[in-house]
Amino acid sequence: MLTPFFELKQSEEHVILEIKAPLANIQKTELIADDFNVYFHAPPYYLRLKLPGRVRENERESGQYDATTGVFTFKLEKVDRGSHFEDLDLIGKFLFASKKYQARPTIEVLNEDSLPAGSDTDEEDEFWISRQPKPDDVSSTTPGYGFANKTRGNGQALKEEFFEIIELSEIENTPIPERASLREAYEKEKFSDDHYLADFMEPGEITALIEFKAPWDESFDKKSEVKLTAEETTYLKDLGNREYLLDSEEKRTALLSLADLIFSYAYQYRTFGGENTVESGWTINKLSSTLSWFQSYNSVKDVKLACVRRALIYPLYRHFDLSMRVVEDTLKILKLGRRQILKCLIEIHKIFNSSEPRYLLNQLYVTDYCIWLQKISDRKIESLARLFEQEIITKDDIGLELEELEQAATVVLKEEMESVNKMMSHVSLEDRESGTSEEDASSTDDDADSDSDTVTNQTDSDSDCEVL
Incomplete structure (x- = not known):
């Protein structure tokens, strides 16, 4: 037997049970609402529910079946009108409990709601x-x-x-x-x-x-x-x-x-x-x-x-x-x-x-x-x-000494940064000193060029005098 998909809704007076059973044999369909229990049978589907409140069938309101969608709709009358049934969207809890337990064949189970005060x-x-x-x-x-x-x-x-x-x-x-x-x-x-x-x-x-x-x-x-x-x-x-x-x-x-x-x-x-x-x-x-x-x-x-x-x-x-x-x-x-x-x-x-x-x-x-x-x-x-x-x-x-590890890593990082900064400062100083030396050398070269030009000019002047 197949367990069909179903939904539970409610109004002030009714619980609406919608069951999707597209392969159902309509002629053999039956639904029984007995106090907290609801039984639905339409080969090859079978559904047994235990609701959080009492319901009963109403002879004046029959179930409906939509052949297009394959959905049965049943309106079950609340015995206590105006009562609110909790968690109707959690449909798993209303299925009749299976007696087959995976990995625990000897476990007996009891719904918490049935425990005594x-x-x-x-x-x-x-x-x-x-x-x-x-x-x-x-x-x-x-x-x-x-x-x-x-x-x-x-x-x-x-x-x-x-x-x-x-x-x-x-x-x-x-x-x-x-x-x-x-x-x-x-x-x-x-x-x-x-x-x-x-x-x-x-x-x-x-x-x-x-x-x-x-x-x-x-x-x-x-x-x-x-x-x-x-x-x-x-x-x-x-x-x-x-x-x-x-x-x-x-x-x-x-x-x-x-x-x-x-x-x-x-x-x-x-x-x-x-x-x-x-x-x-x-x-x-x-x-x-x-x-x-x-x-x-x-x-x-x-x-x-x-x-x-x-x-x-x-x-x-x-x-x-x-x-x-x-x-x-x-x-x-x-x-x-x-x-x-x-x-x-x-x-x-x-x-x-x-x-x-x-x-x-x-x-x-x-x-x-x-x-x-x-x-x-x-x-x-x-x-x-x-x-x-x-x-x-x-x-x-x-318990993994995280703070100690972080502090040690931070100290190491700080020391590395200081070392890098010190190295960069040293390189910068050398660059400045090297730059000064180059300027001095350039100035000396300029002076030498100036002296050379003076001598040349003087020579040229002497030569002109001789020609005259």
Whole structure:
């Protein structure tokens, strides 16, 4: 059975369901609206939805079919008239959850909206996201990886087959808390003083990259104006739906890593001028500690530090001001809310699908993020954005001795300039002295010529006297 493309709209009294099914068998078409559930069947199409509010069929209002466009239109009556159904454009969240889970065959999933009152969804969000986990919170007999660390098993096989995209060598034998320290040690070995100083002393085109205007620069603080395109909506529909059983710690982990993914995407977008290239997949993969080290974060500051460190170690452009500009991009994207974030995630998903073998990262992370983000509350995204804005980092925090390198380079440059100036002054003095010598020599020559002329004139005079 095929899942057709559909749209959901609403009025005060109705939910309007439009289904595009050009190959449908009209005679066998049926639609059932039962409380929160809607069923549509028209071979070869099948659609099952769970709406955020109750609806029912109205016998006085039948469905319509446009043979030209192949679109069915059904008006479903709201049981609670005047109620507003949230997020009807995020159609993926209303699909009936699939029982097939990529890379996680044993995961049970639960929609956040169905959690009882008093669960972790009612916690103070800033405290919930920023708190440091207790040791017991992260302990596990077998360290996990993937979305919210819910995947276990096959770690060694992953490393052997996908070694070029995963830097963590012992996936299942490295406890989650130790991954950050191993990553930082590995990064110090990879950091190039020369490359960093070259970009620092001669930024060149980096200045243009910093000044580049991204879409979120134009729409910043215009959250309500961010809309998903028809292509993006279809993409979410094709990803399907799942339900997630995540405790408070797993949700916190997922949200913090989300900021890491967005930074990686924003960096590649800015440095490639908004165009996807053959290097886009590598850049996103490499800059994200989540994707390359399966790391979980303890705080928003940890996220920022990891992102900026890797942006100064791996890509072509390694400039602190450029990295901080991307931090600003990340904040703007988070502030614009779930739809802008979904746009970025969908683009990452497309890039990885065309970047062998990074499709694996879609299975482990990005697909789940696209689905889960449609379900979580706006409060949690807003809280993440506030914390991201409040946390300030400096060059000294990065741990790569950037200020010392810059100071040393500046001193060397100053000494070289002084040496050049001194040399130029010495050359100039020699030129002046040489010029004076030449003038004196010229003056002597002129005097000699004058004396010669006098003698000649006198001789000529004597000769004239003799003739007379």
